[in-house]
Amino acid sequence: MAFATAGRSMKLYWGSGSAPCWRVMAVLEEKGLGKYDSKLISFDKNETKSEEIMKLNPRGEVPTFVIGEIVINESLATCLYLEDTYKSSGVQLIPSDCPKKAQVLQRTFEAPGFMKKGLEDLGYLYMEGDVNEEEMKEKKTSLKAELALWEGYLKAAGGDYLTGQDFTMADCIFFPVLAVMVRLGLALRPTFPELGKYYETVSKRPSIMKTWPPHWKGTEGKKWLNNVC
Amino acid sequence: MAFATAGRSMKLYWGSGSAPCWRVMAVLEEKGLGKYDSKLISFDKNETKSEEIMKLNPRGEVPTFVIGEIVINESLATCLYLEDTYKSSGVQLIPSDCPKKAQVLQRTFEAPGFMKKGLEDLGYLYMEGDVNEEEMKEKKTSLKAELALWEGYLKAAGGDYLTGQDFTMADCIFFPVLAVMVRLGLALRPTFPELGKYYETVSKRPSIMKTWPPHWKGTEGKKWLNNVC
Numbered sequence: 255m256a257f258a259t260a261g262r263s264m265k266l267y268w269g270s271g272s273a274p275c276w277r278v279m280a281v282l283e284e285k286g287l288g289k290y291d292s293k294l295i296s297f298d299k300n301e302t303k304s305e306e307i308m309k310l311n312p313r314g315e316v317p318t319f320v321i322g323e324i325v326i327n328e329s330l331a332t333c334l335y336l337e338d339t340y341k342s343s344g345v346q347l348i349p350s351d352c353p354k355k356a357q358v359l360q361r362t363f364e365a366p367g368f369m370k371k372g373l374e375d376l377g378y379l380y381m382e383g384d385v386n387e388e389e390m391k392e393k394k395t396s397l398k399a400e401l402a403l404w405e406g407y408l409k410a411a412g413g414d415y416l417t418g419q420d421f422t423m424a425d426c427i428f429f430p431v432l433a434v435m436v437r438l439g440l441a442l443r444p445t446f447p448e449l450g451k452y453y454e455t456v457s458k459r460p461s462i463m464k465t466w467p468p469h470w471k472g473t474e475g476k477k478w479l480n481n482v483c
Numbered sequence: 484m485a486f487a488t489a490g491r492s493m494k495l496y497w498g499s500g501s502a503p504c505w506r507v508m509a510v511l512e513e514k515g516l517g518k519y520d521s522k523l524i525s526f527d528k529n530e531t532k533s534e535e536i537m538k539l540n541p542r543g544e545v546p547t548f549v550i551g552e553i554v555i556n557e558s559l560a561t562c563l564y565l566e567d568t569y570k571s572s573g574v575q576l577i578p579s580d581c582p583k584k585a586q587v588l589q590r591t592f593e594a595p596g597f598m599k600k601g602l603e604d605l606g607y608l609y610m611e612g613d614v615n616e617e618e619m620k621e622k623k624t625s626l627k628a629e630l631a632l633w634e635g636y637l638k639a640a641g642g643d644y645l646t647g648q649d650f651t652m653a654d655c656i657f658f659p660v661l662a663v664m665v666r667l668g669l670a671l672r673p674t675f676p677e678l679g680k681y682y683e684t685v686s687k688r689p690s691i692m693k694t695w696p697p698h699w700k701g702t703e704g705k706k707w708l709n710n711v712c
Contacts, residue, residue: 312632324585328592334563335588339581352568356553359564363557366595403541 262322274329276430283461286344361424439480491551493519503558505659512690515573590653668709
């Protein structure tokens with residue numbers, strides 16, 4: 255891929271099961287940029303705060319991504335940077351056609367709110383240990399309403415992917431979040447059949463299979479979201 | 484601006500003092516697209532949930548932005564859509580040069596985290612009424628650390644703006660959040676002199692002056708953030 259990266263070497267610091275890291279990895283595959291150096295860090299050992307990462311990313315988070323002299327860490331920034339810089343390489347993830355482009359960007363930027371409702375507001379409540387049942391119930395209701403919105407988007411789009419027949423940036427950003435939720439016990443069917451079908455279709459996409467979180471294979475996730483629907 | 488919008492009429496639904504709305508308005512001005520229809524909605528009267536808005540935006544939020552047949556609502560999606568679609572109109576807000584582009588995107592996408600720390604986590608705690616002093620103190624410490632990061636970014640950039648001498652998308656996305664915090668009593672000086680200078684410089688930019696929240700003129704904001712620094 256030297257032609258595409260114009261001689262710049264790429265290195266990704268990532269954690270297994272992190273939706274933001276997965277997004278970047280999926281985009282790299284889709285853009286035909288899958289040959290990069292990578293370093294798997296351990297969240298359990300708090301390696302995001304290692305000297306090596308802190309020097310590159312003062313927030314001490316992953317993804318941390320280096321291209322030659324460039325460091326870019328926010329997952330959406332990295333994904334959009336890769337799409338814009340390697341536009342003609344691999345799959346075009348943001349369409350040129352204005353209405354389609356608008357829809358893809360709209361869904362792409364709704365995904366962080368989805369992640370907040372399902373993972374930050376809810377999953378992380380469990381991590382704090384002392385679970386407030388009433389708060390938990392309220393957040394589960396809110397996640398269910400959010401899932402209903404995405405179910406409607408898929409139905410209206412009428413294709414295999416979030417905005418129709420083409421796999422786009424919106425899928426790269428949204429799918430990893432959905433997959434983490436499923437790993438945490440979220441049952442999409444029977445309440446959300448479109449999301450169920452979408453999950454299965456995208457799970458089989460080569461870029462997604464190749465970047466599937468390695469530690470998920472053969473292990474079970476915590477069942478934090480098993481009674482949302 | 485008919486040439487730039489290719490005959491598509493634009494209409495923005497917005498609320499005064501909303502940082503996400505302000506971002507879109509600043510970008511429209513910078514891109515020379517300042518002639519659009521707009522409808523000011525009232526948060527106090529809960530007008531974001533009006534039938535007119537709900538039909539366009541099922542989340543019932545502003546900004547809600549219509550261009551011809553296109554509806555795009557997430558503020559970052561809208562700003563990036565406008566920059567990409569009207570690239571050669573007005574100010575170029577995302578540079579073509581790769582290292583600069585990466586830096587602008589990185590800062591642009593760090594801004595939502597800054598907003599979360601200052602406004603969502605903290606400002607909104609007050610709205611709930613029953614303030615937990617310990618939680619409040621913790622969140623203020625976290626906001627102060629976040630402000631220190633941005634102070635460092637400005638110092639390293641060494642120009643008038645977040646990434647150097649050029650006003651970019653990062654400023655359009657970041658500045659309105661900073662301005663809302665200042666309105667809420669945040670004193671940038673003497674702790675953060677670079678941010679203080681930045682605030683003054685950007686405040687005087689024509690696109691920012693023209694889009695300054697009208698209800699701020701001649702009124703005082705709540706002083707929620709007056710003892711952060």
